[in-house]
Every structure is written in structure tokens, then in C-alpha cells.
Amino acid sequence: MKTFSDAWTIAKMKSIPDMKRNPLTIAILLLLTGGMPLTFVYMFGGAANLPGGLVGAFVSSAPALALFASAQDINFDNYTKLRQIFVSKPIRPVSYVLGTSLSSLIYSAPGVVLFGALLLQRGLFTPATAVVAVGAMLLGWVVVSSMGFIVSGYLINASPYSMNAIINIFAFGMAYLTPVYYPASALGSFAWLSVLTPISAAANIVRTLGGLAPMDGLTVLSLAILVVEGLLFTLVFVARSRWREE
């Protein structure tokens, strides 16, 4: 129980004061994770592609932030020595990791709510499919968080500037290059590639739930691979997680 209450305290510590004092950050995050890509979708794809774009904004808000939180935030904690303070407290590493991930979820909540509400309002979601869609989005969030923690484990001593650059490249690749804001069918015979990266796999599922893509092998494969990736990356991360340095 303490593991979860510590995680929740860390999540609040890493999100609430910042959101309270810098509300504009939320607006900037909304612009980056949804506003900007949707503008391009509308400009180059027209209104017909907006629902698909909204799905992209909905599924990528939390995972994209999770990537920043899990890698960049931990690197920043190392830099500010907050990590050292945590290590010297009766906190388990898993609480720290979970708390850091949850902070990204708190941060992305306004975006998830906004884009989810727009999808509901446009009739793409019913309350029931919305719940499943949130589940798919959370699965993507779990996989991306674990991936970020594994990356941060390897780059624990990298400068915050290097980490920033690396994570931005990762985030760009996972949220914008892969079929998140556009349908996997646009890749033609390479559509199967979309199941490999977590955010595009989650987008495949949510697109099907919204009636924007057929329920086919790609959807099933996306779900299966998301679950497998979730388990695999979490296990790898847990096996690698440790407080003490050698």
C-alpha cells in the first residue's frame, strides 16, 4: 500500500505545483501534442481527416508526455539531486518510477479529456467505447513509460541537454512519423509496421473503436503486441531498476 501512496505523493509533487504556477505549460503541451498536428492534418488533409487526427491527439497526449517524464524527468532529478534524496528515503524504486509516470498522466489529463470530449461530441465514441479507448491509450502509456525508463537507465549520466535532444527525437518518431495522426492504411503494404510502435498500435485500436478503420487483423495484432510489449518492457525495466550505483 505504501508503494502506491508514495507513488501518488511523488506524482503530485512532480505535477501539481508546476501546473498550478505555470498553467500556460498545459496550453503549450496541448498545442504540441494536439493543436499543432491537428492544424497540419486540417491544412493538408482537409476536414475529412480531422476525426483521424483527433484520435491521434487523444492517444498520443499521455504516452508522449510519459516519454519525457520517464527519461528527461529522471535525468533532471539526477541533476538536481532529488533522486539522491529519494534514494535515502524509505521509498521503493518502483514507487519513484510509478510516481514519475503518473505525473505525466496528471499533466496530460487536460488533453486526454479535451480530445476525448471532442471525439464523444463528434459521435466517434460511445461511453462504452470511450472506456476501451482510454484502456488502449493507457496501455500505450505503460509501454512508452517503460521504454523511457530503460533509456534513462542507460543514459543516467547524460547531460540534461543530450537527454532532451534524444527524447525529442524519440517522441517525434513515435508520435508524428508513425501512423498516429494518419491511418495505417496510408503505409500500404507496410501497414503492419504500425503495430510495432506503441502509440501507433494504440491509435489502430482507437481508430477501429471510432469506426474509422475496420476491425481486422491489424487491430487484433495491435492489441496483442501492445499487451506483449507492456509486459516485456515492464519486466525488463523492473529487472534493471535499482537505487544503488556501482
Place this chain on the structure above:
Amino acid sequence: MAEAVEVEALSKVYKSGTQALNGVTLNADRGQLLTVIGRNGAGKTTMVRILTTQLAPSSGSARIMGFDVVEEPAKVRPHIALVPQEAQTNQSMSPWDYVYYLTKLEGFSSTEAKSRSVDALNQVGLDGIARKPCYSLSGGERRRAIVAAAIASNAEVLFLDEPTTGLDPIIRRQIWASLRNMVEKGRTIVLTTHLMEEAEMVSDKIAVVDHGMLVASGTPNEIKGRVKAKARVVLKGSGGDGFSSYGELVRLGDREILYLDRPEDANEIISASLSRGLSAEVSPVTLEDVFYKLLGGQTE
């Protein structure tokens, strides 16, 4: 009952080959303030990091409140709190946020964490600005927030790695008072510092480390007793060369420090100085003088 801190032949060689600690043995009793002093790179921070379960030693052992830092880190952690060297607060947090959340992580209820946070923030003089975001505070105020978080903890052993660096003398003394109050209440403090006045003022025991080795340890008076000189004369203006027969003469630009082996020579030197137009001030040797002498006065 086990001592609060027991360090036995502790060594650390980093992967780079740097030997940061080389067989250090020392201890601190419960309710004692142990200050570790040494030059930059002497191994002080490495020792603190090993004792706070962050870094694995290469050899030797260390126990906190009877628990081994390598074998039983989970049992050590509830007993310790740390102020790391060069720690920084998140700019968006207020001192209150910083102290409250970290205190909550000690396992206190919200009510208890709030009350301890208020008390700790008062002790470091941040009560009036506790709710202001750290980006609007000075470096010293932010540093005090970090110290307050350690004070608010329930830890029996506090590790403070240069906690007063960058603080003004008034606040520094306020923190010294807090440290001594905690020691009086039975908490043990391991402090590292470069400020010899601080070490002399607050310590029950001092350990001098250099190049990863323990050079001396004991009470401030015992450490001062390690050198032959008992008094010093600070001469302002040049021309102290003629006094070198009285003891070692150290030049500091246009000032000279003459270390006297026999304090009774002081009167003679003052008279001679005044006749030469030099200003002279006599005082007992300070910890800083001893530190300089113990470490050979080598430049880094």
C-alpha cells in the same frame, strides 16, 4: 547499543580507476555531530553517498544504527535523511511544496507532515516566504528549503553535504542553532563542510580526510592539539621576515601569519612589530590553521 555511524576500512575505487576512499575507519555516537572536513576531491561526498546507500563501496563496511549499508539498505533508509551537495529545488515548487511532499514520503499523515514542515521552515527562517515559488527566491533561500526538508524528516541520522554553502552568516548561524538543537534531542548529524569556523562551532567530533584517507579525528580541541603551534600572530604590512625564528611564517600576499610554538613569545613580537610600523594581532590557532598544517599547505 550500536553506534549511529560505524565505518570500517571503507574504500572506493571508481570504474575510472580513481581511488576516492582508502581504508577509512571512523564512527559517530548517537546524539553526536561529526564533521568531515577535507579539500575538494578528498572523498567526503563519496563517503556520504556510500553511507546513504546510494553508492556501493569497493571494500570495507559501514553500518548506520546497526544496519549494514550494503546488506540491509532498506533497513538503513528509514533512519537517515540527506542534504546532497549542490542540490537544487524545482523552480516551480515553493519551499512549502518541497518540504511537505518530501516529509509526506517519510510516511507521515498529511496533518503531521504539514506541522513538521511548518516547524522546519520556521527553523531555517523561511516562514514568511514558504509559499513563494522557488524561481522567485534567492539561491540561499532555496538551499534553506532543502535543509528544512532534512530537518522535517524523522531521521535519526542526518547527512548534510555542505549544507551552508552560499548562505549568509546570519542564516548560517540560524542553521547551526537548528543543528545543535537536533543533536541535543538525540539526533546524529554527519556534516561535511569547507567552512572551518562552522566545523569548529558545531562539531562534537571532527574527521579530517585527504586523498581518501583519514588524516585525523577527534574533538575540535584534540584536532587542534595535533599541531605544535599554540598561537598565531597576523602581521599586516611586510617585514615579518625577522620573526621567522619564533615559528613558521606563512605569507598571504601583503599579510603574514606567524605560528608560535611558545605563546609567551607573543608580547615580544607585538612590541617589535609596533616598532617596525606593522600591525599585529594575536589569537589562538584556529581549526583552519590546523587544517592547513595537517594537509601540508599543499595547493590543490
